[in-house]
Amino acid sequence: xxxxxxxxxxGDARYAEDHEWARLEGEDVxxxxxxYAQDQLGDIVFVELPQVGDTFEKGEEFGTVESVKxxxxxxxxxxxxxxxxxxxxxxxxxxVNQEPYEGGWMILVKPSDQAEWDDLMTKNAYLDLLxxx
Amino acid sequence: xNKSLGATGLILNEPLLWERGKKxxxxxxxxxxxxxxxxxxxDILGEGPDFPDLSExxxxxxxxxxxxxxxxxxxxxxxxxxxTMKYNPKVNERHxxxxxxxxxxxxxxxxxxxxxxxxxxxxxxxxxxxxxxxAVTLQPAAGAHGELTGMLLIYAYHKKMGSLRSKIIxxxxxxxxxxxxxxxxxxxxxxxxSNEKGVLSPEAIREVMDEETAGIMITNPNTLGLFEENIRxxxxxxxxxxxxxxxxxxxxxxxxxxxxxGKIGFDIMHLNLHKTFSTPHGGGGPGSGxxxxxxxxxxxxxAPRVIEKxxxxxxxxxxxxSIGKVHTFYGNFGVxxxxxxxxxxxxxxxxxxxxxxxxxxxxxxxxLKGTYDLPYxxxxxxxxxxxxxxxxxxKVTTLDIAKRLMxxxxxxxxxxxxxxxxxxIMIEPTExxxxxxxxRFVEALKAIAKEAAENRELLLKAxxxxxxxxxxxxxxxxxxxxxx
Numbered sequence: 001x002x003x004x005x006x007x008x009x010x011g012d013a014r015y016a017e018d019h020e021w022a023r024l025e026g027e028d029v030x031x032x033x034x035x036y037a038q039d040q041l042g043d044i045v046f047v048e049l050p051q052v053g054d055t056f057e058k059g060e061e062f063g064t065v066e067s068v069k070x071x072x073x074x075x076x077x078x079x080x081x082x083x084x085x086x087x088x089x090x091x092x093x094x095x096v097n098q099e100p101y102e103g104g105w106m107i108l109v110k111p112s113d114q115a116e117w118d119d120l121m122t123k124n125a126y127l128d129l130l131x132x133x
Numbered sequence: 134x135n136k137s138l139g140a141t142g143l144i145l146n147e148p149l150l151w152e153r154g155k156k157x158x159x160x161x162x163x164x165x166x167x168x169x170x171x172x173x174x175x176d177i178l179g180e181g182p183d184f185p186d187l188s189e190x191x192x193x194x195x196x197x198x199x200x201x202x203x204x205x206x207x208x209x210x211x212x213x214x215x216x217t218m219k220y221n222p223k224v225n226e227r228h229x230x231x232x233x234x235x236x237x238x239x240x241x242x243x244x245x246x247x248x249x250x251x252x253x254x255x256x257x258x259x260x261x262x263x264x265x266x267x268a269v270t271l272q273p274a275a276g277a278h279g280e281l282t283g284m285l286l287i288y289a290y291h292k293k294m295g296s297l298r299s300k301i302i303x304x305x306x307x308x309x310x311x312x313x314x315x316x317x318x319x320x321x322x323x324x325x326x327s328n329e330k331g332v333l334s335p336e337a338i339r340e341v342m343d344e345e346t347a348g349i350m351i352t353n354p355n356t357l358g359l360f361e362e363n364i365r366x367x368x369x370x371x372x373x374x375x376x377x378x379x380x381x382x383x384x385x386x387x388x389x390x391x392x393x394x395g396k397i398g399f400d401i402m403h404l405n406l407h408k409t410f411s412t413p414h415g416g417g418g419p420g421s422g423x424x425x426x427x428x429x430x431x432x433x434x435x436a437p438r439v440i441e442k443x444x445x446x447x448x449x450x451x452x453x454x455s456i457g458k459v460h461t462f463y464g465n466f467g468v469x470x471x472x473x474x475x476x477x478x479x480x481x482x483x484x485x486x487x488x489x490x491x492x493x494x495x496x497x498x499x500x501l502k503g504t505y506d507l508p509y510x511x512x513x514x515x516x517x518x519x520x521x522x523x524x525x526x527x528k529v530t531t532l533d534i535a536k537r538l539m540x541x542x543x544x545x546x547x548x549x550x551x552x553x554x555x556x557x558i559m560i561e562p563t564e565x566x567x568x569x570x571x572x573r574f575v576e577a578l579k580a581i582a583k584e585a586a587e588n589r590e591l592l593l594k595a596x597x598x599x600x601x602x603x604x605x606x607x608x609x610x611x612x613x614x615x616x617x
Contacts, residue, residue, distance in 0.1 A: 070552060
């Protein structure tokens, strides 16, 4: 298990309390789970993602991730419509462990409320949250 | 510490039966044919089944060797939390094997099955007495099946009351099957967090309970091994809004003869005969998950039900509001005989069994506290939950500790459950372990904690003494090989 100092938490993304990351791409937001989450979960063996066109509110469950330890829920860092899902994860769930911010992304969302983006934590705010845990 | 239980020994490899034997070999003598042979139409014949040709000794050695790869409660301590792996007394097997029980056909008419029907009738009465409920069905084949039956009963009850409800409250300390059973019945599970003491607070339930909610599924004692002390107030809140309280009784082993489940507010609950009532479980053997209900739910119980008329016993389908059958025939009867045998041989000592189960769990909790992190430091019921937090600085996890425990000759406890404890190690010793065995188990876990600090490699590669050492669980899950 990594120490907080060993975690990779990129400064160009925002973070949710449930350890998802979100990154602005034009109008859309790309979402995955961060280095802390993948490290805590251990080897990921299956990722269940929603369908393109599904809509969810902030905090709603959009899928599940199964590791050798347990099945955990994935929560929307912000509400919106799913415009793309990472189909590579079906055959290669290990991408979430290997490159959580790149090949291990999960969903691309068209946000329904831009204000929700502003509520997400910056890198430093998120690291403070982890230190408090 | 005395000599470790775990030792290496010669274990024999064994191929599949299809890789053994030789064409034409046969383990028994076929009786001579006493009718003329008659040719069959080739179209309806097809290829014969692919059975291996084996001698008796090959078959016996095959299964004996496989059995020696196994670890069961007859081999050693099996402290699997929330699974109550207590010893299964052999007298139960003897009773279940009596020819009158073992050879009975389920289509026998009542006149030829009075003893069987009477045993089922009495077992229902005993389970009602032990739980404080009014009526029982023995049909469900296991705990989760009992839960589903309970959900169907809740649906039937609300339908009768003319109120269709869509949600079921499920706390985070419930068994993992609870939300699944609710969802399978078409309800939406509403998760509720337990409080800092590891139990549910009435406020949390008051917040989510409404007229759309069909009821609550509550595991008591819960999966942290803690008694839900606010249960009566919670039940009142749920009842006040017209909801039903479903109790998951998988942890009943802690409270037999001590807690009246009817009086604390349960309307429906299931029991696991293969846990609390000492019948075997695991390994694909049949289980049994009877559902006990209060009188307002009784009309909906699965039919047929055993009824008594003038000292004779019958199966009756005359229950127009019944949800119908939930199992072929009447459930797993052999399991019922074993549970009946257990209850009759134990008698009033069932209460003592619960007391000792609780005492043993608290003894382990107190002796390992400090060696392992105890997130909820308060008196527990039948099980106690530790975490790997104190081993984290050594980069040793719960999985490594569990694997290493095998080298000491113990089955690992439940790990990574309940989810509310990070890196959970959930230990349920049950009442059937002696103090010497529990002390040996505690010593083993203390030795492992020491190894974690001094020689972590030993844990990372464990188990060392088992026939199969550390498995690649990740590849097994990502690329499962589903054939032999």
